[in-house]
Amino acid sequence: MINQRFPYAKEIIETVIENAYVWIVIVDADGNIIYMNDNYCRFCEVTKEEVIGKHVTEVIENTRMHIVVKNGEEEIADLQYIRGNYMIANRIPIIADGKVVGAFGTVMFRDTKEWSEMNSHVRHHLSSIQSFIEQQDDTGAKYTLNDIHSKSAIMAGLKEKVKSIAATDSSVLIRGESGTGKELFAHSIHLLSHRSDKPFVKVNCGAIPEHLLESELFGYEDGAFTGAKKGGKKGKFQQANGGTIFLDEIGDMSLQMQVKLLRVLQEKEVEPVGSTKTIPLDVRVITATNRPLEELMKANDFRSDLYYRISVIPLFIPSLRERKEDLEVLVRQFIKKVSIRTGKRISMIHEDVMDTFYHYHWQGNIRELENVIEAAIHLAKSDLITLDSIPDYIKQSTIYHSKSESALTLKEMLNDAEKEILLKMIQKYKGDKKGAAKALGISKSSMYEKIQKYGLE
Incomplete structure (x- = not known):
């Protein structure tokens, strides 16, 4: 009946499946492959003729398709390691007449990096929705790429770069003159990342007196110094644990503090003032400055080892005169x-x-x-x-x-x-x-x- 109304239904369905963004495999009740689309075959370096009839474990590394056939339980967004890549796979049992007759599997993203970049892309669009913005109130971050108004090609390229780097955990150094909007980019990177529901903590390194900066960043124990708050205090790095810390005006930091900051970044742990114990950290670091760090390094006013640690991904925000x-x-x-x-x-x-x-x-x-x-x-x-x-x-x-x-x-x-x-x-x-x-x-x-x-x- 359907074929009479749609004489090319078979060709249409085959074309759609073969050209689908996802990779597809179908097994029977015994776990033998009855279908595998060309994209998946190419990745596994096999042909359709070779795989049809073979048990799925002989073709796909670390597969669980045969297990899903046995227990009849679907597995959604499961990590699977295949040929040196982590895939994100779905496995769904096929049920007919009340029993499992096979299973249908798809690879949604070819690796976790692809998933992370897609996640950032989705978050960018969600960020224009007010309800999403309101959810960020408790994290400290409030600006997205939608708040950076522009139509110039240079800014369009910069925004695309932000979308691609947001998915990583690499340190970002944002350069640019005062007033160019460096902080807005820092907020945007955080809100497009997988850390978006975690804290975003800002620190202006140039606004905090030198003698207070260490305790402000790293915290202190009870009785660490005269005037210390009873019970001690968490530092900004501890407050940002799991999320992102934004160190603005990093070029104004003294050499002594640079040494201490470098240790925290290298060891991924912090030792509060007055404490003998270290606290492990999971923090992404974004820094910003309008100072000429290269010249400061030549004058030995900024450590080169810290510079290379914080500038894994450099971003330069152009002045208004340039756009x-x-x-x-x-x-x-x-x-x-x-x-x-x-x-x-x-x-x-x-x-x-x-x-x-x-x-x-x-x-x-x-x-x-x-x-x-x-x-x-x-x-x-x-x-x-x-x-x-x-x-x-x-x-x-x-x-x-x-x-x-x-x-x-x-x-x-x-x-x-x-x-x-x-x-x-x-x-x-x-x-x-x-x-x-x-x-x-x-x-x-x-x-x-x-x-x-x-x-x-």
């Missing part, structure tokens, strides 16, 4: 975000403002752009953001760059030249203003005065 095609997307997003927060409705931005934005250098990157949009929304007199609404230093910078040299006074030329020199030195030293000041032969206070003067904060 100005993202400006429009970011401006639109920030207007929406700030408008909701402030309750002030802004629906438009004048083209002159966008033109000014495209010509501005954005030393502070995305963080500076968001602050400018927030100020503009507060200063806007209608639902339109105009040039009158944006900070003067943005407009002045654009005016200086748009004037011809003949239209500038000597003072303006000197100011413009000084500003450009400051910008280049700050960029060269990756935002390290102290290092830039030293290279220019001026004091730190003079550097900050000039930064404030030219609006380079």
